[in-house]
Amino acid sequence: MRSYIIKRLLAAIPVLLGVTLLTFLISHAIPGDPAALIVGPKASKEAVEAIRIEHGLDKPLPIQYLRYMNGLLHGDLGQSIRNHRPVLRDLADFFPATLELTLASLFLCLAVGIPLGILAAVYRNRLADHITRIISVIGVSTPVFWLGLMLLLLLYRNLGWLPGSGRLDITSTAPPGITGLYTLDALLAGDLGLFWEALRHLILPAFCLSYVYLAVMTRIVRSSMIAALGQDYIITARAHGLSAGRIIFKHAFKNSLIPTITIAGLSFGELLGGAILTETIFSWPGMGKYVVDSITTLDFPAIMGFTLVASTAYVGINLCVDILYALLNPRIRY
Amino acid sequence: MGFETHQGPAHVLDRVSLAVQKGEILGLVGESGCGKSVLARSILRLIPSPPGVLLGGQILFGDQDLLKLSEKSMRALRGQQISMIFQEPMTSLNPVFTIGHQMREVVRTHKPMTKAQANAFCCSMLATVRLPDPDNVLQRYPHELSGGMLQRVMIALALACNPALLLADEPTTALDVTVQGQILAILSELATAQNLAVIFVTHDMGVVAQLCHRVAVMYAGQLVEEALVHDLFAQPAHPYTQGLIASIPGQTPGQLQTIPGSVPSALQPPSGCRFHPRCPKSTGHCALHTPQLLTVADQHKVACHQAHNRASV
Amino acid sequence: MPYLILASATKSTLPAWVRELGLTLRILSRNPSAVLGGMIIMTMAFLALAAPFIAPYDPIMLSLPDRLQSPGSAHFFGTDELGRDIFSRILYGARISLTIGLLVVGVAGITGSLIGAVAGYFGGVIDNVIMRCMDVILSFPALVLALSLAAAMGPSLVNAILATAVVMIPKFARLVRGEALAIREMPFVAASRVAGAGHLRIIFRHILPNCLNAAIVLATLTLGDAILIAASLSFIGLGAQPPTPEWGAMIASGRKFLMDQWWYATFPGLFILVTVIGFNIFGDAVRDVLDPRIRR
Numbered sequence: 001m002r003s004y005i006i007k008r009l010l011a012a013i014p015v016l017l018g019v020t021l022l023t024f025l026i027s028h029a030i031p032g033d034p035a036a037l038i039v040g041p042k043a044s045k046e047a048v049e050a051i052r053i054e055h056g057l058d059k060p061l062p063i064q065y066l067r068y069m070n071g072l073l074h075g076d077l078g079q080s081i082r083n084h085r086p087v088l089r090d091l092a093d094f095f096p097a098t099l100e101l102t103l104a105s106l107f108l109c110l111a112v113g114i115p116l117g118i119l120a121a122v123y124r125n126r127l128a129d130h131i132t133r134i135i136s137v138i139g140v141s142t143p144v145f146w147l148g149l150m151l152l153l154l155l156y157r158n159l160g161w162l163p164g165s166g167r168l169d170i171t172s173t174a175p176p177g178i179t180g181l182y183t184l185d186a187l188l189a190g191d192l193g194l195f196w197e198a199l200r201h202l203i204l205p206a207f208c209l210s211y212v213y214l215a216v217m218t219r220i221v222r223s224s225m226i227a228a229l230g231q232d233y234i235i236t237a238r239a240h241g242l243s244a245g246r247i248i249f250k251h252a253f254k255n256s257l258i259p260t261i262t263i264a265g266l267s268f269g270e271l272l273g274g275a276i277l278t279e280t281i282f283s284w285p286g287m288g289k290y291v292v293d294s295i296t297t298l299d300f301p302a303i304m305g306f307t308l309v310a311s312t313a314y315v316g317i318n319l320c321v322d323i324l325y326a327l328l329n330p331r332i333r334y
Numbered sequence: 335m336g337f338e339t340h341q342g343p344a345h346v347l348d349r350v351s352l353a354v355q356k357g358e359i360l361g362l363v364g365e366s367g368c369g370k371s372v373l374a375r376s377i378l379r380l381i382p383s384p385p386g387v388l389l390g391g392q393i394l395f396g397d398q399d400l401l402k403l404s405e406k407s408m409r410a411l412r413g414q415q416i417s418m419i420f421q422e423p424m425t426s427l428n429p430v431f432t433i434g435h436q437m438r439e440v441v442r443t444h445k446p447m448t449k450a451q452a453n454a455f456c457c458s459m460l461a462t463v464r465l466p467d468p469d470n471v472l473q474r475y476p477h478e479l480s481g482g483m484l485q486r487v488m489i490a491l492a493l494a495c496n497p498a499l500l501l502a503d504e505p506t507t508a509l510d511v512t513v514q515g516q517i518l519a520i521l522s523e524l525a526t527a528q529n530l531a532v533i534f535v536t537h538d539m540g541v542v543a544q545l546c547h548r549v550a551v552m553y554a555g556q557l558v559e560e561a562l563v564h565d566l567f568a569q570p571a572h573p574y575t576q577g578l579i580a581s582i583p584g585q586t587p588g589q590l591q592t593i594p595g596s597v598p599s600a601l602q603p604p605s606g607c608r609f610h611p612r613c614p615k616s617t618g619h620c621a622l623h624t625p626q627l628l629t630v631a632d633q634h635k636v637a638c639h640q641a642h643n644r645a646s647v
Numbered sequence: 648m649p650y651l652i653l654a655s656a657t658k659s660t661l662p663a664w665v666r667e668l669g670l671t672l673r674i675l676s677r678n679p680s681a682v683l684g685g686m687i688i689m690t691m692a693f694l695a696l697a698a699p700f701i702a703p704y705d706p707i708m709l710s711l712p713d714r715l716q717s718p719g720s721a722h723f724f725g726t727d728e729l730g731r732d733i734f735s736r737i738l739y740g741a742r743i744s745l746t747i748g749l750l751v752v753g754v755a756g757i758t759g760s761l762i763g764a765v766a767g768y769f770g771g772v773i774d775n776v777i778m779r780c781m782d783v784i785l786s787f788p789a790l791v792l793a794l795s796l797a798a799a800m801g802p803s804l805v806n807a808i809l810a811t812a813v814v815m816i817p818k819f820a821r822l823v824r825g826e827a828l829a830i831r832e833m834p835f836v837a838a839s840r841v842a843g844a845g846h847l848r849i850i851f852r853h854i855l856p857n858c859l860n861a862a863i864v865l866a867t868l869t870l871g872d873a874i875l876i877a878a879s880l881s882f883i884g885l886g887a888q889p890p891t892p893e894w895g896a897m898i899a900s901g902r903k904f905l906m907d908q909w910w911y912a913t914f915p916g917l918f919i920l921v922t923v924i925g926f927n928i929f930g931d932a933v934r935d936v937l938d939p940r941i942r943r
Contacts, residue, residue, distance in 0.1 A: 015786050018779065018783030019787065021783070022783050022784070022787070027795075030796070030799040031799050037799075137927060137928055138924065141871060141920055141924040142920055142923075143879065143895070143919045143920065144879070145879065145898060146898055146916030149898065149901075149912050149913075150913065150916070153913070157906055157909075232420065233425065233428040233429070235375075235420070236418075238378075238380055239380060239418040240443070240491065240492075241413035241414055241440070242440070243409060251428050251431075254431070255429070255430055269788030269789055269790075269791075272790075272791060273788045273789055274790070277882065277883075295798060295802075296884060300798065300799075303798045304795060307787070310788055310791045311786055311791060311792070314786060314788050315786050318786075330429070330475040330477070331429060331477050
C-alpha cells in the first residue's frame with residue numbers, strides 16, 4: 001500500500017509541473033503586455049517599464065519560467081495590485097472560509113445524494129427514480145449564481161428564515177481561530193449561540209453550492225448501484241438468505257462506491273468553480289469572492305494565484321481519491 | 335411460471351412437476367434456454383418480479399408451500415434449509431469482501447455465533463471441501479483464488495447450515511474438466527454424508543451419468559422424460575432424450591451427433607408436442623395434441639405419443 | 648441542429664447518412680425526453696431568430712422614465728434600471744446565448760477532434776505529448792481555467808467564448824483519440840495507405856468522418872455546459888459587456904436590484920435554466936440512441 005501511495009504521489013509531480021507551466025503561459029504569454037497587467041491599469045509608462053525589468057519580463061520565456069518556478073517554490077505567488085500584499089498571504093486568509101463552505105457542501109451532497117441515488121436505483125423506473133431524475137436534470141442545468149439569487153429572494157428576503165450574507169452577523173466577532181472554520185471553532189470555544197449563528201449563515205450558500213454537485217452525485221450513485229445490483233454475487237447473497245437491507249447497503253453499495261468516488265473526485269472541480277459564484281452571491285469572504293473582486297479591479301496576479309491554488313487543490317483531491325480507490329478495491333495491484 | 339417480456343408474456347415453465355427425496359441426486363437436463371435454471375431459481379423465489387410473474391402452482395418443501403410463505407420466512411429458509419450453488423464461481427462472490435467475511439456473514443445470519451466461532455466453523459467447512467490451508471483462504475479476496483477453489487468455497491458455504499435441499503445450477507460448466515471431476519466427487523460425497531436432496535441442473539449427460547440417481551429431461555419449459563439414471567441411458571423413451579444421449583461425444587467413434595434445429599422461443603412455443611418440429615419420428619398427431627407425462631415403466635415417465643403407443647398405456 | 652448540417656455536408660456517403668439520420672430521428676421521436684428537449688431547443692431557436700419581430704421594444708435603447716417597472720401588460724417581465732424592456736432583452740439574449748453555445752462547441756469540437764485524430768492516428772510520442780497536454784487542461788477546474796484565460800485575454804464576449812472552448816477541447820480530443828486508435832487498425836486504412844494516401848488524407852478521409860457520430864453526440868451533450876460556463880463568465884464580468892443583452896450579464900446587473908425588483912434577475916436566469924435543460928435532456932437522449940459508449 002505504501003509503495004502504491006508513493007507511486008501515486010510521484011505521478012502527481014509531472015501533472016503539477018504541467019499546471020504551473022499552463023498558469024505561467026496564461027500569465028506571461030497570452031496577455032499583450034504582462035507587465036501592464038502586473039502593475040494594474042492605472043500605472044504610468046515608467047512604472048510598467050520598471051516592472052518589466054524587475055520581473056525579468058524582457059527575458060526569453062524559458063528563463064522567465066525558471067524565475068516563476070523559483071518564486072513558486074519560495075511561496076511567492078506575486079503581489080496583489082489592490083493592497084500590495086503577497087497574494088499567498090491573501091489566499092491563506094481567505095482559504096478557511098472556502099474550506100468550510102466546500103466541506104459543508106460536500107457533506108450535504110453525500111448525505112443527500114447517496115441515499116437519493118440508492119433510492120433511484122432500487123426503485124428503478126418507478127416514481128422515486130423519475131423524481132430523482134428530474135431533480136438531477138434541473139441540478140446540472142441550473143446556473144449556480146442564479147440559484148443563489150433565488151434562494152436569497154425566497155429564504156432571506158421573503159421568508160426571512162436565514163441570513164443572506166457573510167459568515168456571521170456584522171455585530172458578531174469571529175470565534176478564536178483554531179481551524180478557521182467558524183462553526184467548528186465556535187463549538188471548540190463552547191459558544192453554542194455563535195455556533196448556531198455561523199451554521200445559519202452557512203446553510204444557504206452550502207445548499208446553493210451543493211445542488212449542482214448533488215445532481216452529479218445522484219446520477220453516478222444510481223447508475224453504479226444499478227450495475228452492482230445486477231451482478232451474480234447479489235443473487236448469491238439472496239440465495240444465502242441475507243436481508244434486502246444488507247444486500248443493498250452493504251454488498252451492492254460498497255461495490256458501487258468504487259466508480260462513484262472516481263467520478264465524484266473529477267466533479268470536485270465543479271464544486272470549486274461553483275464556489276467562486278456562490279461566494280460572490282452570498283458575500284462569503286473566501287477565495288472565490290476574492291478572485292471575483294480581483295477581476296473587478298483587474299488584479300491579475302491575484303487571479304493567477306487563485307488559479308494555481310485552486311487547481312493544485314483539485315489535483316490533490318484527485319490524488320486522495322486514487323488512494324481511496326485502492327483502499328476500496330482489493331483488485332488493485334500495488 | 336412465466337415472464338412478462340417486451341413482446342408479451344412468455345411461459346418459461348409449463349406444467350413442470352418434479353419430486354426429489356432425501357439422499358437423492360436428481361439430474362435436471364436440457365439444452366440452454368429450456369428453463370432449467372429458471373426452475374432452480376424459482377424454487378428459492380429468486381426470480382425478480384417484474385419481469386417474472388408466477389402464474390400458478392405449488393412448490394412443496396416438506397409440507398410447506400414455498401409460494402405461500404412470507405418474504406421473511408422465505409429468507410430464513412434460504413441458505414438454511416435450501417441452498418444453491420451457481421454456474422460462475424468467479425462472479426458469484428462479492429469481489430470487495432474477503433472469503434472469510436462473506437462466509438461468516440452467511441453463517442451468522444442463520445446461527446447465533448461469535449465472530450471467532452464463525453471463523454473456526456468456516457475453517458472446518460473449507461476443510462470438508464478439501465481446500466488446503468483454509469485459514470489462509472478465509473483471508474483472501476475472490477480474485478485471488480481459482481475458479482475450482484471458488485466453487486469449493488461456494489459448496490462449503492451452501493452446505494454450512496446443513497440444508498435439506500441443495501440446488502446446483504450447472505456448477506461445473508465453467509470449470510476445467512479435471513477440476514470438474516474433483517468438484518463432482520466432493521459434491522457426491524457430501525450429499526451422501528449429509529443425506530442431502532440435490533437438484534443438479536446441467537446440460538452435460540456425461541455428468542448426469544456419473545453423479546445422479548434419477549434424471550428429469552426438460553424441453554422448452556416442459557418435462558419430457560423422467561427415469562432412474564440407469565433406465566434412462568439404457569432405454570431412453572423420448573426422441574429428444576435419445577438425441578441428447580446420442581450427442582454425447584465419444585460414443586460413436588469418428589462422428590459427432592447433433593439434434594437438428596434449435597430451441598424454440600418461449601414466446602411462441604410450437605403447438606402440440608413442443609419437440610415435434612425437430613423430432614425425427616413426429617407425425618401429424620404430434621403437431622396437434624400435447625402429450626401427457628405418463629408412466630411407461632417402473633419409475634419411468636415420458637411425454638411422447640410414440641412412446642405411449644409402444645408401451646400401450 | 649449541428650447534426651443535420653454536418654450530416655448533409657458529407658457528400659460521398661449521403662444515402663447512408665440520410666437513412667441513418669431518418670432512423671435516428673424516428674427513434675428520437677419516440678423518446679419523450681428527446682421530444683421535450685427538442686421542443687425546448689426549437690422554441691428557443693425560434694425566439695432567437697424571430698426576436699426582431701416578436702420583441703415589443705428595442706433591447707438597447709434607454710427609456711429612463713420607464714425604469715424598474717414591475718411586470719405587467721406593458722412590460723411582460725418588467726424593465727431594468729435604464730428603462731429597457733426585459734422581455735425584449737431576453738429575446739435578443741437568446742440569439743447571443745445560442746450563438747455562444749454553438750460557437751464554443753464548434754471551436755472546441757473541431758479543434759479537439761483534430762488534436763485527438765492526430766494523437767490517435769500517429770500514436771507513440773506524439774500521442775503521449777498531446778494527451779499529457781490535455782491532461783494538464785483537465786487538471787484545472789473548468790470554470791477556474793476559463794476565468795483566468797478570459798482574464799488574461801481581457802474581458803470581452805469573444806474572449807469568453809474562446810476561453811470556454813479551450814476548456815472543452817480535451818473532452819473532444821480524448822473521445823476522438825479513442826475512436827482514432829480503433830479506426831487506424833481497420834483494413835480500409837491499411838488499404839488506403841498501401842494505395843499511397845498520405846497521413847493528412849487518411850486523417851481527413853477516414854479517421855475524422857468515422858469519429859463524426861461520437862463527436863456529434865458529445866457536442867450535443869456539451870452545449871448546455873458551454874452555455875452555463877459562458878454565462879458564468881459574463882456574470883463575473885469577463886464576458887459580454889453592457890449594453891449587450893446577454894443573460895448572465897443581465898443577471899449580474901439585476902443582482903443589485905434583487906431585494907426590491909425581483910423580476911430583473913429572475914427572468915433571464917429562468918431562460919438559461921430552461922435552455923440548458925433542453926440541451927441536456929436532448930443530449931442525453933441522443934447519446935442513448937446513437938452512442939451508448941459515451942458516459943458523462
